[in-house]
Amino acid sequence: MNEEKHYSHKTYHRSKTVVIFFLCFAAFLGLMGRLAYLMIFQSEYYTQKAKELHERERSIKAARGRIVDANGKILADNKTVCTISVIHNQITDSERVISVLCEELGLSDEYVRERVEKYSSIEKIKSNVDKEIGDAIRAYDLDGVKVDEDYKRYYPYDSLASKVLGFTGGDNQGIIGLEVIYEEYLQGEAGTILTVTDAKGVEVAEAGEERIEPVSGQDLYVSLDMNIQSYATQLAVQTMETKEAESVSILVMNPQNGEILAMVNVPEFNLNDPYTLPEGTDSDGLSDEELQDQLNQMWRNGCINDTYEPGSTFKIITAAAGLESGAVKTTDTFSCPGYIMVEDRKIRCHKVGGHGAEDFVQATMNSCNPVFITVGLRIGVERFYDYFRQFGLLDKTGIDLPGEAATIMHQEENIGPVELATISFGQSFQITPIQLATTVSSIINGGKRVTPHFGVKVADSDGSNSQVFTYPVRENVVSEETSETMRYILEQVVAEGGGKNGAVEGYRVGGKTATSQTLPRGSGKYIASFLGFAPADDPQVLAIAIINTPQGTYYGGQIAAPVVRQLFENILPYLEKMDYNRT
Numbered sequence: 001m002n003e004e005k006h007y008s009h010k011t012y013h014r015s016k017t018v019v020i021f022f023l024c025f026a027a028f029l030g031l032m033g034r035l036a037y038l039m040i041f042q043s044e045y046y047t048q049k050a051k052e053l054h055e056r057e058r059s060i061k062a063a064r065g066r067i068v069d070a071n072g073k074i075l076a077d078n079k080t081v082c083t084i085s086v087i088h089n090q091i092t093d094s095e096r097v098i099s100v101l102c103e104e105l106g107l108s109d110e111y112v113r114e115r116v117e118k119y120s121s122i123e124k125i126k127s128n129v130d131k132e133i134g135d136a137i138r139a140y141d142l143d144g145v146k147v148d149e150d151y152k153r154y155y156p157y158d159s160l161a162s163k164v165l166g167f168t169g170g171d172n173q174g175i176i177g178l179e180v181i182y183e184e185y186l187q188g189e190a191g192t193i194l195t196v197t198d199a200k201g202v203e204v205a206e207a208g209e210e211r212i213e214p215v216s217g218q219d220l221y222v223s224l225d226m227n228i229q230s231y232a233t234q235l236a237v238q239t240m241e242t243k244e245a246e247s248v249s250i251l252v253m254n255p256q257n258g259e260i261l262a263m264v265n266v267p268e269f270n271l272n273d274p275y276t277l278p279e280g281t282d283s284d285g286l287s288d289e290e291l292q293d294q295l296n297q298m299w300r301n302g303c304i305n306d307t308y309e310p311g312s313t314f315k316i317i318t319a320a321a322g323l324e325s326g327a328v329k330t331t332d333t334f335s336c337p338g339y340i341m342v343e344d345r346k347i348r349c350h351k352v353g354g355h356g357a358e359d360f361v362q363a364t365m366n367s368c369n370p371v372f373i374t375v376g377l378r379i380g381v382e383r384f385y386d387y388f389r390q391f392g393l394l395d396k397t398g399i400d401l402p403g404e405a406a407t408i409m410h411q412e413e414n415i416g417p418v419e420l421a422t423i424s425f426g427q428s429f430q431i432t433p434i435q436l437a438t439t440v441s442s443i444i445n446g447g448k449r450v451t452p453h454f455g456v457k458v459a460d461s462d463g464s465n466s467q468v469f470t471y472p473v474r475e476n477v478v479s480e481e482t483s484e485t486m487r488y489i490l491e492q493v494v495a496e497g498g499g500k501n502g503a504v505e506g507y508r509v510g511g512k513t514a515t516s517q518t519l520p521r522g523s524g525k526y527i528a529s530f531l532g533f534a535p536a537d538d539p540q541v542l543a544i545a546i547i548n549t550p551q552g553t554y555y556g557g558q559i560a561a562p563v564v565r566q567l568f569e570n571i572l573p574y575l576e577k578m579d580y581n582r583t
Contacts, residue, residue: 061150061172062188065217065458067165067179070225070261076165076179076271079154082134082147083127086116091144101125101145104137127170128152148193153179155271161229162268163301164401164454175274176299178220178454181400185458188217218458218465223259228252228571235545235563236266243550243559249302250567251433255441255533255542258450258471260399265302274299304404307430308546311516312367312556313531314426314436318376319364319489320443321387323482327378330485332360340370342421347373350515364489365497367513369425376424377417384420385412391477392449393431397438398472399452407431426514437544440531442477443486444510444539449474491536499530501561504568508536511564513556518549525549530560534572541575543567 061083067076084105091097094116101112105126115123129137131149138147153168166177173187174180191214236248252262267278277283277294286294300306322328338354339346349355349369355362363371376384388394388409396404408430410419422428434452442449451471459466478486490510493499499511511532518525528550533542545563553559 060148060191060193060211060214062190062214063151063216064153064168064172064188065186066219066461067186068219068221069229070221070223070456071227073226074156075161075222075224075226077154077156078151080131080149081127081152082129082131082137082149084125084129084134084137085146085148086123086125087121087144087146088117088119088123089144091116091142093143097142097145100137100140100142104133105129122146157226157230158272159268159270160226160233161224161263162271162274163265163299164224164263165271167271167274177301177401178222180402182220182455182458186217186220189215191215216461218460220458221456222454223254223261223456224263224454225261227574229262229264231570232262232264232567233266233268235566236264239545239547239559239563240266243547243552245547245550247302247548248563249433249546249548250543250563251303251437252541252543252567252571253437253441253452255437255445255450255539256448258438258441258452259456260452260454261541263301263303265300267298269298301401301403302546302548303433304399304401305432307405307408307432308527309427309430309516309519310436311426311514311527311529313440313512313514313529313544314431315364315367315372315424316440316443316486316490316512316531317387317391317393318372318379318424319360320391320478320482320486321379321384322360322375323485324387324478325379325383327383328360328375330359330361330489334358334360334363334368334371334374336363336366336368336370338370340373340421342373342377342417345418345421347421361489361492362497364512365493367493367498372425373421376420381412381415381420384423385415391439391442392474393435393439397432397434397452399434400455404434405432407435426516433544433546436531437542440533441539441542442474444483444490444533444542446480446483447476447478449477487536487539490533494532494536498557499532499561501557502530502532502565502568504534504565504572507534507568507572509534509568510536510539511561513561515554515556526554528554528556528558528560530556530564532561532564532568534568541568541571 063078066074069075084101086097098109098112098116101107102109107126112125115125134147137145151172153172155165164177166179167175168179169175174183179186192212194210232250232252236250239245240248248266250262250264253260275295277298281294283291335357336349336355338352339348347369350367355366355368358366358368393407394409396406410429419428438450438452450473453471455469457466457468487510490512491508494502494509494511499513502511503509509532511530514529516527518527526549528547529545531544533539543564545560547560550559
């Protein structure tokens, strides 16, 4: 019996040993299989991982595409700068590195030390460092300090067209203006520098550097003409100073194709220093949010971001709607006693004693409110609103700048006789200057609703790979007959009417003046403006001057019309020489 137990016990142990052997063998086979799988099928993946552990990667900024004006002058360019970085494991004398970087870069010991002593693959100390300083740091030949050249945006003309061009941030990305709208073309593709390190993170000199070169952005060619922009800016600054105005805007465009030749909004700001508030601004004690609000105000482009009551320049649109609808003819006669009653409201004309008997052409020359109210009431709410849609007033223009404001108009169902009356002579609603310019362009150019724009084309720096932009055009906004009549009427306004201060000797000029109150009513603040175009029989250039809250005389015909006259006196001969349309 004992022998049987002994035999059974030996058999059990032998069986157990066999099972363990087979389990171990199976595990061995599994490990070998896994090893084979990793070595054969996953070798590329793990080789790459191992390589990454010993590589340090530094980015190289791409040269941003330039912005080039209508005559080939560069408005936005690139300046070579440096990015200073440190790699902790490669630093052999940290105190020396800290001392040099603090001295050369003007940084605090605490700031630099924190980054030098930080255990990371690479730590950026400062970017956009002047090349001269970068070269000086490189000359120290400090272990673990990297000086990489890249690019910073540079604007050769400082504040010229600042609210149009916009600027870029520290990462070289567009922030406002054309810089952000055309980001996809301008930005380019960043490159990289790869270096190899040993297990301790020390760079292996023999391995050298592997570079993936950046791809430069494309150049943006724009319709803006630096010569016209410069002169318009001088006029705007002079006007703002002499009239002690809050701001002055001047917009110049080609009404035939929508190309914008100049867009001025003074005060402008320095594109090379866009985060510094205007001189005299008290920024002490401002919260971050308040400071940002101040900057946003400084960057605002009044021609597209802000709306205003256009006043009598809107009578161009009322007149066109009246002629187009048949509600009025040029030979219709009216009598202006100095006011008109609409329901129970007495709405005065700007001429207290009235204009007396006048036909429609004379009423436009006189900018007579009662006559335009009469025309608006004849058109009626429903038809007038249809013309708002037909003229494009209820849509944005589609200009290639960010933040375009929409027209602020009454809902159709909320327009009664009084509202219709005030709309007819340009009050109780608001539009942008660019909307007014675009709508008037369609009225005087034969009926084409063009898209206002700056972008003409993009191309590589050598002129290759060019892409020309196209923009929507809507035909038949008004008939050619109405357009021709409006050109004639508006020429009479400048030749003999309220816009005579906009006349230019030797040229046929059409236009319309306006003087509107700012809200709230009774504030004693006004907006003076004048819209002019030339030649009156075949308009090739249209300009608006808007003077916000001038001191003293505030009538558009007296202070805004002369601004456009001076502008035209200088740019009309210039445009003739350039043959107007250069595209």
